[in-house]
Amino acid sequence: MSKSPKKLHKSSRIRRNRKLFGAVLLVLVVGLFFVFIGRFSYIVSSGKLNNVNLSKKTETKYNRDRRLTAVRGKIYDSNHNIIAEDSNVYNLYAVIDKNHVSTDNKPLYVTNKRKTAKVLSRYIPLSEAKIYAVLNDQKSGAYQVEFGNAGKGLSLEVKKEIDAKNLPGIYFTKSVSRLYPNGNFASNIVGLAQTDNSDSASSGTLTGVMGIENYFNNILTGKNGYRQFKTDSFGYELPNSQTVVKKAVNGSDVTLTLDARLQSYMESVVSEVADTYAPTSMTAILMNAKNGKILAATQRPTFNPSTKVGLNNSWRNALVQDTYEPGSVMKLLSLSASIDSGNYMPNAYYQSGSVNVDGSIIKDWNTSGWGSIPFGQAFARSSNVGFVKMEQQMGAKTWKKYLTNFGIGKKTGINLPGESAGSIAYTRAVDRATTAFGQGVNVTAVQMMQAFSAVANNGKMVKPQIVSEISNSSTGKVQKEKTEVVGHPISKSTATQVRNEMKDVINQTYGTGQSYAIPGYEIGVKTGTAQIASGTGSGYLTGNNNYIFSVVGMAPIDNPKYILYITVRQPQKMTAPAETILSSAFNPILKRALEYSTGASVANVKTSEMPNLTGQSVESAKQTLEDGGLTYSLVGSGNKIVQQLPLAKEHVLSGQRAVLLTNGAMTMPNIKGWSKNDVLKLAEISGIKVKFKGDGYVVKQSVAENQLLNSTSKLTVKLASKN
Template identity: 55%
Template sequence: MKSSKNKRLINKRNPRRNRQIIGGAFLFAVVAIFLLFIFRFSYIVASGKIDDQNLTKKAEALYQDDSVLKANRGTIFDAMGNPIAEDSTSYSIYAVIDHRYTGSNDKKLYVTDKNKVATVLSQYLPMSKKDILKTLNPQNKKTFQVEFGTAGQGLSLAIKQEIENHNLRGVYFTETPARLYPNGTFASHQIGLAQQSTTSKAGTSTTALTGVMGIEKSYNKILSGTNGVKQVKKDSYGYQLPNTKVKQKAAKNGSDVYLTIDSRLQSYLETLLTKAQTKYDAKGFNAILMNPKTGQILAASQRPTFNPQTGASLGSFWRDTLTEDAYEPGSVMKVFTLASIIDAGKYPPNSYYTSGQVQVGGSTIHDWNTTGWGSIPYAQAFPRSSNVGFVHLEQILGEKEWLEYIKKFKFLQSTNSGLSGESSGSIQFKSASDQAITSFGQGINVTAMQMMQGYSAIANDGKEMKPQIIDKVVNPTTGKTTKYKPVTVGHPVKKSTTKQVLKDMQDVVYKNYGTGAVYKIPGYRIAAKTGTAQISTANGGGYLTGDNNYIFSVVGMAPAKNPQYVLYITMKQPQNMTESPEKILSEIFNPMMKRALEYNQGKTTKTDQATMPKISGEAVNDSVSTLTKAQLKPVQIGTGNTVVQQLPQAGEKVLSNQHVFVMTNGAMTMPDMTGWSKSDVLKFAEITGKSVKISGTGYVTKQDLAAKSLLDSTKEITVTLQP
């Protein structure tokens, strides 16, 4: 015990030995750590990586500045080289109000004079000074920046420059790539729409325009082009490093797409459809004008439609009804039934049948004139549009041969016209009654484009042409042109057959018992066929009832002897049917076909159209005078003295005596809407951004907000329409 105790005391009294032990341990630890660093460093040097991160690339990224060289989106042109859709730039305004936002030498980069900013902006934005000040003083005191809603978006370069001239501290703009549609409502669903989309790659976000419907979508890859890149070696201050080169891969701009659409005819068709839609408030219109010799679409549109420039009326209705909607065509289908039985050599024009009604497979089929016309020859079945007569003709032809002709005319398959989302259609052909009703356009679903393709065969000596809306694609860099030639898709009937069908189509217009006398055009011979198709109920268990619950239609070919044009128009469920369906459709068909025929002969025509002048940025009094001289009706919204927005946009085609909306600076005010159409009310809602509840059909007779009242705090306006 004593010896052990003495040993411990000796150790405690020997600090030198203790230091040696501790020093040795410390030296060992240092050497171990040093060796570990050497090993780690050697590994990094050898592999060039740390934590699976490539150090070489990290270093390059630190000193290398990569910038995207954006490709220009191709322009869409009409047949005469006028731009329909082209790249543009719009601007949005915002204001920084955070006092911590300063520059070098503590320069104030935030709004320092809110009263001045509000005063100036109220001259260029459709907002009152009071509302702008309210925006500049948000309840949340920590707000960094504020925006001005729709009033501060989509500003033109001219308005941006005007505001910048006032040198407002703290007021800034963002630049946004945009697509310019200078014609406004112009084959909108067919041309389509390109909108901003953002993609991320390697940590870099790129904003570009992407087609989301119509030709903009189906030809998006061709129109988009390919972005380039610019690489520059820079120091920590952002300057290019000496003895380094700029690496650049040029952008490849998108190709330009040229259409077959004739702007003169297209603009006129839009005018006529707008006029008819305003007057008769139909749930839908389709209209297509085609050159049957080539299949080229010269004009095409639909209702409902929208303005791609403003996005007004787009809503959730994205369908191109010319290609995506399959419907029962009604009696305009009799053109193909007649052509089929004539071509098969089984047509008995001089034989008689009893009109009125017929029993088929346990079902009774009636003529539109339920009492019929007694015993009449089959030659009258077509001009009288007798369903009973065509049931008998289908039975004479035979269901098997009739179905073969349906397929020869290329129904039940897409036309592949170049427009996206095209439907193939369908047919119900099992029972005898199913087969019978297809002879007059029920029980078979078609698209408007399929009908046009089939009609081309009748107007083109039996040679059926594929509908064509793209004329050519031109690469702006190389100049390479890809021409889209007319495509023949078949020869369903003989030339002699088409001559007989065209003769019978003239009987529709010129015989005293024909259903299409209203489609006569003085100086021109017209071949036509009318149609009235029932509309299936939502559950498909029957058809809607009521005088207006039909799809009314007309197809016309002119000149009848050798047609240069085919015009097909449908109208679905007019809500304000103050005229007969034939009369309503003739208000579109006759002037449209006449305009096309006159152009074909090189004639100039007087038009009731005008081109919307540019009035934005002008004095209100001067603008009102300009519009009045142009035979337009200005509607002033606001108490200011300068025009800050206009609708329609400058350059758009407008009707004489059409309402033009003039938005002034300062507070917005309510106009007197008495006598306005539904279309005018919707345009008012578009330019003001106000919610408008519309009750009834026809024209405005009542509004719940008095004229000249301020719109600033109004949430919803209710207007009542009556026929």
């Protein structure tokens, strides 16, 4: 029986649809094939997929780069004692989550909190109770806890001691750090380097943020290298694979002109003066007059770079960044200008007391004056009226020329960041008159030292120098800094005559500087008492202590080797006259420098050179000191010396006490019987704050022996005379 036409038509339509579908499918498959071939050809030829370089992607997956970090250069003093160097420190943390266990279910968290707190309290400056409280912090469901500043910056030795106790759940992270073994030591000059985590490229590197560390940051930093190697898909290094290594180039070392022996002594003396009289600020600079090398310099307030105590109040380097009206020490320059310009008439007389300049009355510090006196006494008496008249005799144009030649109003170019240029008010006649005695002119301490050098150095003005040389042990390259003569503002005969008048300040009965005499040495000085602008735009502050008291001295005065300049601003405890405050710092510092220069023993008693104990074991250091006839006291529970006072190579008296900081937890020694100077060493090396009551030797201490100390600790000491 044949199929009906209707069924035949349906069957034909189905076959036709199948052929059409097959044709479409074939075209689609062929099209996709050609697309695939084209895509593959493009990838093969270009090496890219979706704008991603496949070769680089493969390299990224199987090649690894490991950064080889350059070691930051060291900073040395002039005798090659280390002032700053790289070090690793460790930060302590504890895992308290009980789910943190090993593959074999061994606890990797703190299991015995009482025992852990007790052990850790021996090594970090935190009490057992506080450590236990931290370990019991369950409020936030914390996985791990830290111990604040007490658990940060631990040395390798302390880490090893804690590791040896096998405390479950106690771990450390390592970070690079900068070590300042001398503590408070020209801190605002040396500066500070801190870890830079601002971006991934610089993460973990040290960056200088102030002082020499900042100014020479690029030179000190060096250049990081890398090691490139291949890994498998799991990230493990392939054995025998080719590696590419670019060695790191370590940073260069910077040697300063500072002498650690004089610097350490200056820090101790200035600390004592600052503690006694509480000035709002204080500066001291000792410079070699012949070559401009700064041998010691400090300021108050300052900070301890090891503990960071005081840093918040001492970011500025007062010696180069702060400007002020210098007062009567400026008369060294105005007297020089008057003599050198041929206008000085020492035997002519003038009426002292007061003078009228364009309607403004200028008075002597002794407001009633000394009657009619010769100009030859104006300098020693520090008569403002005499110097106003000298400025008028010179004329504004001549005096301005000498100010410019002395470098006033210009930066010295010393290798320290942020130096200020100062300024000169010179519009009105009264402005020009007051600059002759140090008002209406703003200077920096370093700028004044440069100007003083012309007087000390027979007219040859030298640039203050803080860096002695820059060297790189990798390349062997050494760059020595040379003495730079920056001008000859006055003649040799003028300089000699000015220094003779500086002698009169000390030696004449009418001189203002008799307190600064040092027996056995010829000294010349000039004192200063500068008013402080009120800040309201009109007038100056009033009150007995609202001045910047200062003194500059040169010695030996006939052929000066040293210039010492000290300023004390607004002493809050003005329990003594200004000259007593200043001389209590000036005299011992300059005397110590002169004794080093001549080789004389301090106070004509037996002295010896302090050995370098840093890095030695406690037992070895003890033996060394005992053999040298020195007493010692330890601060800390460690077995290695990390800081010492006095510093290495400093001359010390027989029987003098050395204070040694160890690598263990910082603990309080028994200080009964100590001198005030010994306690100041303890404060400097530990960073603690000390308050004194009475005078003499320690009879009572507020912090018990062996109690843990940290940078926030406060110690009150009662002193009394020995029976």
